[in-house]
Structure formats: C-alpha cells, structure tokens
Amino acid sequence: MSAPLLSARDVGKRFGGRIACRDVSFDLWPGEVLGIVGESGSGKTTLLNCLAGRLVPDSGSVTYETRSAGSVDVHRLSEARRRLLARTEWGFVNQDAREGLRMGVSAGANIGERLMAVGARHYGEIRGQAADWMARVEIDIERLDDRPTSYSGGMRQRLQIARNLVSRPRLVFMDEPTGGLDVSVQARILDLLRGLVEGLHLSVVLVTHDLGVARLLTHRLMVMQGGSVVEQGLTDQVLDDPQHPYTQMLVSSILPV
C-alpha cells in the first residue's frame, strides 16, 4: 500500500454559531471500510457530506488519491472535476433511496445513467450491464423496465447500490444504508454489501447509528459526539473494549435480544 485513498485533516464545519463537526482527521486505505457512529446530531452526516464534496468545510482539507491524476484536494478542484470524480470514482448511497434514484424512470435507466453520463451510447450494451447489475444486487431481472416507485423499500435500496456501483467506483459513501428497513431486509442488504465490498475491493465510509451494522460491515470505527471524534480504532476493539465514557454508554445501550 502506497498512499491512503482518502485522508481528512482537521476537517471542521459550523452552521452559524453551531459547530457541526471539528478537527476530524483520519486516513482511509484502499479496501477499507470505515464506520462513523454516534447519536443523532453528532455531526456524522455533515462530516460525510464534507468528505464527499457536497459541503465545503470551514477548515481543514480532504485529499483523495485518484486513479490517474495523483492526489487531489477535493475542495480545491473545479466544480466540473469534482462532479466528474463523484460520478466516476465515487458512489453515494443515501438513507432515503428516493433521493438517490430517479423515481420517474425505469430501473434500467437508473442503473444506466452513469454509463450514459460518461459517454455510453449503445442501448443494448447499457441494458445488458443494467441487467447484470440487477442480478448482482439480487433483484428479479423481470423488473428491469419497472419504475422504482413500484419497488419495495429494500429493492429500492439495492437498486440505489447498483446504480452507484455500475461505474466501478473505488470509494463509496453510505449514509445509513439500512436505516428505515425492517430487520430481515436489513440483514440481506448487509450481506449483499459485505459481498460487494470484498468482491470489488471497495473502500467505504459508512455512517450509521446502528452498532450492529457497524460490527458487521466495518473494519475501523470512529465514534462521534457533539461534532468531535471521541474514540477511534479497530471495530472489534472499540465495541468490545470501549474506552471513552460516551462509547461505553453507546455500547451498553444496545438492547439485548
């Protein structure tokens, strides 16, 4: 391993007088899954948006190691290059699939959009790839021409994952990918994600409030409270032997089944 894929240095963001996150630093290595956990309002999503170039942080920097152009400062890139990066090398999975999908067009068109955005102009090939990805995320290929409005919540989330992965990104940002889904659907999606992450050697930054999800998917964990990272380390280490009082509280508040 030569260089980290993504590194954040002292990233901070405030909304008026309210501090959303401050002094967040970490390195994400290729193939690594980093979890960001914490309660609602702890700045997880703001941090994710800063990392993904959707929000401009007030302080600090985010550097990304591109496939061909070396390392770039995400927030110093021109808007055109940042958007290109976001739709070729990155993916972003929203909690609410409706935000990440085009609900008015078929599943095939949703998956094919990124391909067409980078210049694919052969209908048969685009459709073939869309069908291939439908199969990989375990959606019935019969539903290829159906709109996501007719899909269940779990299927929409799978479709959103397929739509992001079709362009072979190296880094995927996920904001509560299993939030709002029932437990059995959650389990299948987690299974699917784990397979895809390993198979495609993806790096992932995963925001979640669910420690079970973090335990299953992530290699490393950052615990946030009030905008600051209070503890970070290997997932098992953090969850089995929490050091910070807040983390201890978080771990002990998991309901035993």
Next chain:
Amino acid sequence: MPDTTIRDTSSQDAAYNYAYLDEQTKRMIRRAILKAVAVPGYQVPFGGREMPLPYGWGTGGIQVTAALIGRDDTLKVIDQGADDTTNAVSIRRFFARVAQVATTTHTGEATIIQTRHRVPETPLTDGQILVFQVPIPEPLRMLEPRETETRTLHALSEYGVMQVSLYESIARHGRIAKTYNYPVMVNGRYIMSPSPIPKFDNPKLDRSPALQLYGAGREKRIYAVPPHTPVKSLDFDDHPFEIETWTECCALCGSTESFLDEMIVDDTGKRLFVCSDTDYCESRR
C-alpha cells in the same frame, strides 16, 4: 436588416415606434441575439416585454422579429406550416402595419420567416433568417425542474440525463418515441430544444445556410444556430435517429417527400393526407 434611423413617421401608425418595440428594447434584444449567435445553442436571457398577444402565441418570436426587421425586408409567417391560420395571419398583419414591410407566403421570397412548429420544405438559402417561436426553451426541463441545476448541467456539458430519457423511451416503446421537440446537440457543445417542430424537420437544421433564431417570450430566452453549424439529433448507436415516413402521398400535390398532416374529412371517418407546408403544396399543384 435592423433599421435604427429615425424617419418621418407619417406613413406608419404614429402611436407606435417603428416595429412596435422602442429602440432601447430592440438594442437589448439585438445584443442578446449577437451573444446567442456567438455561442450556438446557449440560451441567452433577455428582458422580454409585454406584447399585444398572449404568451404561447409567439411573443418570443415576435420580439426577435421586431428587433431584426427593416423596411426592405420581406416577411413570411407560418403556423404549423400554414400561411393562412389565425396566428400566422395576425402576426403578418401586425408587422405589415407597425413596420410597413412587404409580406409574402413564398418561402423563396422571404428574408425573415417567423415560424411556429415547422421548418419550410423549400430549402432555405444564404441570407434568410428563420425565427422560431419557443414555448419551453430548456430541453432538460422535464427531467430536471431546478433552473440552477439545468444551468450547471449545460455549463459542465453533463448530458447523461438527456440520454436517460431516450433510454427510457426505448425501454417502454421499443424505439425512441419522441416525435417532436426532439433534442439536438449544437456544434458538439450545447443540447438544445429545437422548439416543437416534428423530428422530420431536424435534419433541415443541420448545417443550414440560413440563420436560425429561437425566441421564448414567457421564459425570456433567446438562442441561435448560426448558418452552416452542425446540429445532431441525439440517439443510440443501435437505435439511430430516424424521421417519420408515410405510406400515403399528399392528396393535393402528390408529394412523397414532405411532412403530411392527417385530416378526417367526413363523419364516416374518411381521411386524407395533405402537406403541412401550404406554400410548398400550392407551388407543386
């Protein structure tokens, strides 16, 4: 050509400035037109004025024409290819009155042709100007409702979403089912709405020797395709762009090469196909 000199107005309707609009407004519109010509396919905002006809009846086209017209111009106005519909007749009479121009129905004689929803069948020539009336200038509007976002997409040439709409059409209908207002790529840079002309007319826009100006009155946008500019209709490699074809010929002139309108002529459902371009049809009879 633009006429800016102040003349004796005794021969015209003295209540109005020449060609209805005041000179400052005409200057502003001409500047927008110059910018539009300099950046083919780019939508230039302009300060659209109230015109003496409702939005949707050609307020954009009529303002562009008013800014261009001069005493030695000859004006032709068509509506769906016809010279004799209410809209066409009214606009022609309007300019005959406020600008004292000669009017014609013959495509070859006109210097300015204002059109709604058609390009004449007779090939246009150098020096002619075709003025389109445009209801919705933004080709991405139905796909992306936010104006800030569509502007960004144009600026960055991010046109994947346009292709998505064509994909969707093939997935649903087995072919690209859009038959009018078919999106085009101008000069390899901007995607443009050619106004609701049938896709039959799209090939006529490509490298046309005439200047094409598009005016949208409600949306207050002007855009242009300068003469001899490449205009490509979007498509897929395995679903190439095709124009409409008919098995019939025109019942009046026998043309097999023009755009035909289907007309139901009696209560028993008898139907006829006739040229939509009345001037072309009459010249062949």
